[in-house]
Amino acid sequence: MTTVLTPPPAITVIPDRPRRPWLIASWIIVTAIVVLAFWSIDINWARLADLPAEIVRYTFLMFGSPNWEQLPEALWQTWRSIEMAWVGTILGILLATPISLLAARGFGPASLRALLRGLFSLIRAVPEIIIAIVILSVTGLTPFTGALALAINGIGTLGKWGYEAVEAVPSGPIEAARAAGGGTLQVLRWGVWPQVEPAFWSFWLYRFEINVRSSAVLGLIGVGGIGDMLTSYTQYREWSTVGVLLIVVVAVTMLIDAVSGAIRRRIMEGARARVLS
Amino acid sequence: MTEATPAPLEIPRRPSGAWRGPVILLAIVAITVVMCLPGIGIGVDLSAIARNWQNGADKIIKLLMPDWSFFPRTLPPLIETLQMAVIATAIGAVISLPLSFWAARATNPNAPARIIVRGILNVIRSVPDLLYAAILVAMVGVGALPGILALLLFNIGIIVKLVSEAIDTNDRGPLEAGRAVGATQTKINRTLALPDAWPAFANQTLYVFELNVRASTVLGLVGAGGMGLLIDAVRTFYRYDQLSLIILEILIVVIVIDLVSDAIRRRLV
Numbered sequence: 001m002t003t004v005l006t007p008p009p010a011i012t013v014i015p016d017r018p019r020r021p022w023l024i025a026s027w028i029i030v031t032a033i034v035v036l037a038f039w040s041i042d043i044n045w046a047r048l049a050d051l052p053a054e055i056v057r058y059t060f061l062m063f064g065s066p067n068w069e070q071l072p073e074a075l076w077q078t079w080r081s082i083e084m085a086w087v088g089t090i091l092g093i094l095l096a097t098p099i100s101l102l103a104a105r106g107f108g109p110a111s112l113r114a115l116l117r118g119l120f121s122l123i124r125a126v127p128e129i130i131i132a133i134v135i136l137s138v139t140g141l142t143p144f145t146g147a148l149a150l151a152i153n154g155i156g157t158l159g160k161w162g163y164e165a166v167e168a169v170p171s172g173p174i175e176a177a178r179a180a181g182g183g184t185l186q187v188l189r190w191g192v193w194p195q196v197e198p199a200f201w202s203f204w205l206y207r208f209e210i211n212v213r214s215s216a217v218l219g220l221i222g223v224g225g226i227g228d229m230l231t232s233y234t235q236y237r238e239w240s241t242v243g244v245l246l247i248v249v250v251a252v253t254m255l256i257d258a259v260s261g262a263i264r265r266r267i268m269e270g271a272r273a274r275v276l277s
Numbered sequence: 278m279t280e281a282t283p284a285p286l287e288i289p290r291r292p293s294g295a296w297r298g299p300v301i302l303l304a305i306v307a308i309t310v311v312m313c314l315p316g317i318g319i320g321v322d323l324s325a326i327a328r329n330w331q332n333g334a335d336k337i338i339k340l341l342m343p344d345w346s347f348f349p350r351t352l353p354p355l356i357e358t359l360q361m362a363v364i365a366t367a368i369g370a371v372i373s374l375p376l377s378f379w380a381a382r383a384t385n386p387n388a389p390a391r392i393i394v395r396g397i398l399n400v401i402r403s404v405p406d407l408l409y410a411a412i413l414v415a416m417v418g419v420g421a422l423p424g425i426l427a428l429l430l431f432n433i434g435i436i437v438k439l440v441s442e443a444i445d446t447n448d449r450g451p452l453e454a455g456r457a458v459g460a461t462q463t464k465i466n467r468t469l470a471l472p473d474a475w476p477a478f479a480n481q482t483l484y485v486f487e488l489n490v491r492a493s494t495v496l497g498l499v500g501a502g503g504m505g506l507l508i509d510a511v512r513t514f515y516r517y518d519q520l521s522l523i524i525l526e527i528l529i530v531v532i533v534i535d536l537v538s539d540a541i542r543r544r545l546v
Contacts, residue, residue: 138333143319
């Protein structure tokens with residue numbers, strides 16, 4: 001026995017266009033803010049007219065005949081910047097890892113948790129160069145100040161990523177470790193650490209990449225490194241040297257990003273492969 | 278029927294590569310030690326910190342007592358900072374949208390053109406915004422203009438990268454359908470890829486705006502306008518009580534803007 005299905009009546013009415021008053025309102029607000037900003041800012045827009053010609057002129061000054069004699073000094077200062085970034089990363093890891101565990105649900109007291117999370121977002125809101133300005137009264141204008149500023153800034157990001165990763169971990173191994181009589185430290189070592197290790201390595205490498213960029217910037221306040229050299233030569237208007245420095249910054253940053261990115265991908269792929277097998 | 282003979286008990290061998298962990302750790306420790314040495318490294322001098330401790334403690338006490346009377350003078354730079362962030366984000370978003378379509382595989386089948394755009398943007402992204410600002414100040418003079426231009430370069434680099442990646446991960450079905458009915462690539466991009474890319478684009482623009490507010494507060498350190506000019510002024514006079522007021526204001530502005538854009542983002546996604 002088969003029942004004949006009657007086809008549903010053809011739809012003849014075109015449905016209304018969805019109306020989104022909220023979207024329109026936000027568009028109006030955004031436009032108003034942008035117009036207001038343009039209208040009220042104190043800028044001589046006429047200067048923009050000769051900007052293209054200036055850019056061409058300065059590009060030629062910088063890269064027309066780069067002053068390669070400064071290359072060894074540039075590489076040495078870059079090395080300093082990388083050292084700052086590295087030491088800052090290591091210090092940041094040492095400071096942030098225990099704190100981030102305390103901030104994770106299940107491992108720290110609840111009152112401390114809220115406090116630490118507030119601290120992390122507070123640190124993330126302050127640019128690292130301001131942290132450097134604050135601490136240089138104690139540590140002086142040395143590259144170590146830069147490293148310390150990067151480390152403190154790293155607590156904000158590493159701390160947040162850390163507790164998020166620890167909280168996202170499946171609870172099975174943790175329960176197993178607890179059931180076998182493990183204390184908090186043993187639970188962390190055998191229940192949590194094996195699960196979060198690849199993610200942590202990946203965070204650390206990523207933080208190193210961020211620090212490499214930031215360490216160049218920290219030179220601006222005089223803690224040394226490639227940023228220091230770049231600002232001085234910009235102030236002397238020695239454009240042929242500035243060109244060399246820019247080339248070095250771009251090349252080194254891209255190289256470090258590529259290497260660290262490749263390692264991160266391998267770590268994360270290895271982690272996935274281990275879960276699947 | 279064969280009797281199952283129990284296999285001789287054998288402990289599986291330890292997985293190879295157990296040496297790797299300690300070796301990597303040792304290498305990291307060695308590198309760190311070398312980098313901390315004076316001369317070749319950055320020279321960690323803890324005794325200097327001990328000596329300067331008193332000096333620093335005074336400054337930190339000053340930090341804890343903000344100079345509230347300084348507030349009126351911080352307002353104009355604070356507003357300029359926000360203006361710079363808004364303008365740079367707006368221009369950056371307008372320029373980035375077409376470039377994102379240019380840099381995505383799904384919307385630009387022309388590989389050489391795509392690679393050129395991506396390559397240029399990779400180079401642009403690898404220079405920090407403050408270094409751009411330092412150079413642009415020398416080029417176009419002190420003020421908000423070099424700051425906006427520096428933020429602009431930074432914005433285009435980030436938005437195009439993130440949005441073009443989002444376009445590439447979007448569902449290809451609609452684009453194929455468009456191709457099947459004979460639309461040109463331009464028509465496909467405008468009518469099919471664009472609506473799909475909107476949420477990602479709006480999301481990344483908001484994200485970049487947050488970054489810009491943060492970055493524009495310090496661009497003035499090199500003369501590019503905004504709050505940084507003031508930071509530079511108070512730091513040369515070691516007015517840490519005024520510096521702490523500035524930091525407080527930056528904190529409040531950044532956190533408020535993060536909260537607002539978080540709320541908007543939740544509505545969007």
